[in-house]
Amino acid sequence: MNLQLPEAVNTYFAISNGDDPARLATCFHADATVIDEKRTHQGIEAIVAWQREARQAFSYRVDPVDASQRGERLSVTARVVGDFPGSPVLLKHLFALTDDQIRSLEIAP
Numbered sequence: 603m604n605l606q607l608p609e610a611v612n613t614y615f616a617i618s619n620g621d622d623p624a625r626l627a628t629c630f631h632a633d634a635t636v637i638d639e640k641r642t643h644q645g646i647e648a649i650v651a652w653q654r655e656a657r658q659a660f661s662y663r664v665d666p667v668d669a670s671q672r673g674e675r676l677s678v679t680a681r682v683v684g685d686f687p688g689s690p691v692l693l694k695h696l697f698a699l700t701d702d703q704i705r706s707l708e709i710a711p
Contacts (some may be wrong), residue, residue, distance in 0.1 A: 605669050609637045610698055611676065611703050615675070618664040630704045638709040660686040674699050 607615075611692040617625055620706075627646050636652060643652040662684025664694035669678045676697040683690040691711065698706040 605666050605678075607666065607669060607678065608676065608702065609701060610637060610699065611678065614707070615664055615666060615680070617653060620657070623629055623650050623657075626650050626653060629706075631700065634704055635706045637707070648691070650686075657704075658686050662686060662689070675703075 613621075613625060613629040617629075619625055626649055630646060630649055633644070633645055634646070634649060636649050638652065641652075643649050654686055662682055664680045664682050666678050666680045669676060671677075676699060678695040678697065680693055680695055681690055694710050696708045696710075697704055
């Protein structure tokens, strides 16, 4: 499915699928927050470390399958397939966007 997503969100998914994690600074605000698996990652350094840690732990692919927007909030459902327990899984990515960058991201089943 070809979804029309904001550039910052497209960049985030490209990085999630193996692109250079250093590019996270181009799509996230400097003080952005990511909540994933009940852990909070605050700021670019922590978000880059989180992304690298996930890539080292598992091989996976994230494919957005549905999206809806309400104001500055964008909800994207993505199919995640990889070598982790429970694969494949559908995960909801709730983005808060400000000034064409991601201010926050919460990932949940």
